Amino acid sequence: MSGIDSIEAATESLAAAIADAETVVALTGAGVSTASGIPSFRGDGGIWEQFDQRDFHYRRFEADPEGFWRDRLDLREAFYGGGETEPNAAHRALADLERGGHLDAVVTQNVDGLHRAAGSETVVELHGTNREVECVECGHRLPVEAAFDRAAEGELPPRCEGCGGVLKPAVVLFGESMPDGPTIRAHELAGRSDLFLAIGSSLQVQPAAGLPARAQRSGATLAVVNLEATPVSDRAEYDLRADVTEALPALVEAVG
The missing domain is CATH 3.40.50.1220 (TPP-binding domain)
Structure with missing residues (x-):
């Protein structure tokens, strides 16, 4: 056979x-x-061959949310190639x-x-999901595009319009x-x-x-x-x- x-x-x-x-x-x-x-995260050609995982650790997000979100913009470009996925x-x-x-x-x-x-x-x-962000203070969620647009325009880190808390990607970060x-x-x-x-x-x-x-x-x-x-x-x-x-x-x- x-x-x-x-x-x-x-x-x-x-x-x-x-x-x-x-x-x-x-x-x-x-x-x-x-x-x-x-792209996959691990293996040949994976995301973690291009980026340092430590930049996306939860401790980094807590200590330097501005730098975290700046790197997150670059990660998003690599992840989606600047376009929508189907x-x-x-x-x-x-x-x-x-x-x-x-x-x-x-x-x-x-x-x-x-x-x-x-x-x-x-x-x-x-x-979790890359399609949403969540406020670390009140838990409010909103579509990720709104947060990335604001971050790209210089609002680093983007904040919750309700309570002013920092917005976090609704995914499980390293160390979280x-x-x-x-x-x-x-x-x-x-x-x-x-x-x-x-x-x-x-x-x-x-x-x-x-x-x-x-x-x-x-x-x-x-x-x-x-x-x-x-x-x-x-x-x-x-x-x-x-x-x-x-x-x-x-x-x-x-x-x-």
């Missing part, structure tokens, strides 16, 4: 398992968004699975907001505690899933890296869809080494 035939057979088998499962949960990582033009075929496929009643939730390590933009409704954003709500929700979903999909993630960063094991301990079938091997690939019932933008639409078609 050729490699292509093997992938097609595995896709058909996994599609049947998805169709039969009562609760399917997907975990997604940077590999789902690279086809939308968003969901790709992988994002749309997951939204299609949810609309068809075959996917209960997406847990994502990504902060780009593309799952929601694609139409996914039940999304747990472990690391993970929010309890999304983390607890992700573990609950993994624990009650009977089929867990790990998609486009290297599974190197906690707490996401521990979710496949959490699902398996509760009896879930584990499927990995990723170009490279992951730390859990050898114990996954399905291990598809494939481009997620090709593999996920094929899964949707096979599920029917």
Whole structure:
């Protein structure tokens, strides 16, 4: 059997398992968004080869919010290339699975907001979202574009128009505690899933890296869809080494 035939057979088998499962949960990582033009943070050509992670540490934000926001403008340019990003075929496929009643939730390590933009409704954003900022004093949130426009015009740091507090990107910065709500929700979903999909993630960063094991301990079938091997690939019932933008639409078609 050729490699292509093997992938097609595995896709058909996994599609049947998805169709039969009562609760399917997907975990997604940077590999789902690279086809939308968003670079990964780690690895060759990743964001952290261009920038010093220490510049985006929570301690830096607290001590020097002006410098933090100046560097954040440069990071945004590198991250988005100065233009808008759109969901790709992988994002749309997951939204299609949810609309068809075959996917209960997406847990994502990504902060780009593309799952929601694609139409996914039940999304747990472990690391927050780049699409909003929040006031560190009153917690008010607003679209990120307004804050970046003001920062680009010289308001460094941009401040809350309500209370005057400093605005912070609504993402988890280095050195900042993970929010309890999304983390607890992700573990609950993994624990009650009977089929867990790990998609486009290297599974190197906690707490996401521990979710496949959490699902398996509760009896879930584990499927990995990723170009490279992951730390859990050898114990996954399905291990598809494939481009997620090709593999996920094929899964949707096979599920029917």
